[in-house]
Amino acid sequence: MDLSLVERENVLLGQDFLTWLWFKTDSETVLFSLADKRTFSLQMEQRVSVQGGEGEGLETATVSSPRGELTEAKTGLRTGKKVNKAQLLFTMDQDQWLVQVNAADFGLSGLKTPKISTKDDEGEDTDGKFLEKLFLLERCLEMFDIVFAQFLGLRMSKDWAAETARVKRWIND
Numbered sequence: 001m002d003l004s005l006v007e008r009e010n011v012l013l014g015q016d017f018l019t020w021l022w023f024k025t026d027s028e029t030v031l032f033s034l035a036d037k038r039t040f041s042l043q044m045e046q047r048v049s050v051q052g053g054e055g056e057g058l059e060t061a062t063v064s065s066p067r068g069e070l071t072e073a074k075t076g077l078r079t080g081k082k083v084n085k086a087q088l089l090f091t092m093d094q095d096q097w098l099v100q101v102n103a104a105d106f107g108l109s110g111l112k113t114p115k116i117s118t119k120d121d122e123g124e125d126t127d128g129k130f131l132e133k134l135f136l137l138e139r140c141l142e143m144f145d146i147v148f149a150q151f152l153g154l155r156m157s158k159d160w161a162a163e164t165a166r167v168k169r170w171i172n173d
Helices: 003-027 071-078 126-155 160-172
Strands: 031-033 039-052 059-064 082-092 095-102 107-112
Touching: 003 039, 003 082, 003 126, 003 160, 031 126, 039 071, 039 126, 059 071, 071 082, 071 160, 082 126, 095 126, 107 126, 126 160
Parallel strands: none
Antiparallel strands: 031 039, 039 059, 039 082, 082 095, 095 107
């Protein structure tokens, strides 16, 4: 098997996913459901990188905006670039998770979970803090998996062509 072909396909799938996710979260407020029926929302946050071209012609534009204005990155989409890195903000109830996603390998970095109590009260189980942090990490991965599974379901359905047409309209608006 040609590993470089698999790597290219993964990159394209990751770019399609992040580009679609930006469209979806910019166009409407989307609520996703966990297995326990609790809902969460997701939005692109403050930092997006778009990339296009190949080899020496590879061009990348990274936009970081404290107000979330990502117009320069969207201009990159109009020139044929696709999202290759994005910062995502998951929100459930009052809790928020912030994470950077890389389209090439679906690597997650810079994960910030909701804060946990750091007071060391007498008699408090110090393992409990560690376990709570692990739970919060797992919750973020669960939410990411749910969103990606929804994307894959759409990507492999007959509705994908209509969805890509909507994404193209959004890019050109």
